[in-house]
Amino acid sequence: MLLSESNNLMLNQPRSSTQTSNLVILATNLAKSVGEGDAIIEILRNLHLEVAQGESVAIVGSSGSGKSTLLGLLAGLDIPTSGSVTVEGAPFSSLNEDARAAVRGQRMGFVFQSFQLLGTMTALENVMLPMQLANRKDASEVAIATLEKVGLADRITHYPKQLSGGEQQRVAIARAFAPQPAILFADEPTGNLDVTTGERIIELLFSLNKASNSTLILVTHDTHLAQRCQRVLTLRDGQLHAS
Numbered sequence: 001m002l003l004s005e006s007n008n009l010m011l012n013q014p015r016s017s018t019q020t021s022n023l024v025i026l027a028t029n030l031a032k033s034v035g036e037g038d039a040i041i042e043i044l045r046n047l048h049l050e051v052a053q054g055e056s057v058a059i060v061g062s063s064g065s066g067k068s069t070l071l072g073l074l075a076g077l078d079i080p081t082s083g084s085v086t087v088e089g090a091p092f093s094s095l096n097e098d099a100r101a102a103v104r105g106q107r108m109g110f111v112f113q114s115f116q117l118l119g120t121m122t123a124l125e126n127v128m129l130p131m132q133l134a135n136r137k138d139a140s141e142v143a144i145a146t147l148e149k150v151g152l153a154d155r156i157t158h159y160p161k162q163l164s165g166g167e168q169q170r171v172a173i174a175r176a177f178a179p180q181p182a183i184l185f186a187d188e189p190t191g192n193l194d195v196t197t198g199e200r201i202i203e204l205l206f207s208l209n210k211a212s213n214s215t216l217i218l219v220t221h222d223t224h225l226a227q228r229c230q231r232v233l234t235l236r237d238g239q240l241h242a243s
Contacts, residue, residue, distance in 0.1 A: 023089070024183055024215045025051040025074055030083035031238075032069055043069050045238040047083070053182075056209065056216040058226035060243065061235035067219035068187055070235060074217060075110055075185045076100035088182070105134050109176030109214075111205075113188035115168045117160040117175075123147060124156040127175045134179065146178040147171070150204060166197035170204065177208045184209065186218035190225055202228060 030047040033040050043066040051057055061067050072078040074085055076092055085093040087103060095103070104110075109130075117126050124143055131139035147156050150170040160168055169189065176184055189205060190198035202225050209216045216229070226232045232243040 022052045023050055024053050024055075024087065025049065025217065026086045027074065028084050028086075030070075030073060030085065031081045032066070032073060032078070033081045042238060044073075044080075047239050049074075049233075049240055051215060051217060053215055054213050055231065056206075056229040057218070058229035058232045059217070059219045059235055059240070060221070060223075060226050060232060061219075063221075065235045066238065067235050071185055071187050071217065071219050075108060076104055077110075105130060105179075107182045109179065109181035109184045111169075111172050111176045111184070111186040111189045111218075113191040115160070115165075115172045115192075117168055117171055119160050122157050122159055123152060123163065123171045123174075126160075126171055127178050130175060131179050136179075142178050143174070146174040149208065150174045164197075165193055166200065169193060169197075169201055173201070173204060173208065177212060177214075180212055181214055183215045183217070186216070186220075188220055188222075189218065190220070190222050198222065198225075 027047060027049040030044055030049070031042070032044040033042045035041050047070070059067050059070065069078070073080050073093065076085070076095070080093055084091065087107065092100065092103060118129070121129070124140070124147065127143035127147060128139040131142060136142070144156060147153060150173060152167060152170055152174070155163060155167060160171070163171065173189070186205065190201050193201060206228055218225070218229070220226050233240045234243045
């Protein structure tokens with residue numbers, strides 16, 4: 001399905017495979033631009049996206065096409081210039097920063113390409129952090145169990161600088177999955193890894209996603225990773241197109 005302004009007749013209709021009540025993410029007429037006056041750069045324009053519960057979606061595109069920008073908007077890390085994002089049927093992009101952060105803490109996980117681990121915290125403390133912020137009393141137990149699942153039971157007291165790139169990414173994945181988010185976002189999760197380590201991370205990502213039945217939305221340059229998803233969408237000229 002072409003998700004662009006040239007397909008306006010379909011934009012206001014649910015996808016044939018998706019019931020409206022089953023939508024986890026709905027982006028409508030989403031636009032993002034930066035700059036002012038004659039220097040405005042239009043990154044996204046009139047973009048429409050529907051993602052169902054439990055679905056896995058890969059967003060691909062050339063460098064600079066706006067993939068990470070789109071992921072940030074869907075996760076509420078940024079706000080659109082116009083248009084809207086709803087999460088599980090509720091307004092999201094229109095909320096203030098604190099309210100969006102609260103939704104993320106309760107319903108979302110995020111895996112960053114650059115890992116984004118806190119260097120002054122151990123692997124265990126990094127994984128515990130989002131659960132501690134949510135005042136979960138079982139943060140330590142859940143974090144240890146999740147680190148065991150990603151094969152890092154013997155690294156829980158290690159700091160990021162003591163871990164390899166693949167191990168750091170496994171900690172980042174454990175941190176994202178430990179709170180059992182309904183929606184998981186991943187931004188180039190294999191981008192900083194060698195091919196062999198990247199393959200292991202892909203297997204880990206999808207095995208955990210299947211076990212948790214979460215919705216997975218990722219952006220990637222990795223064709224093999226994208227093809228593991230149920231849908232692959234290409235971001236081109238500020239809009240999404242079915243691949």
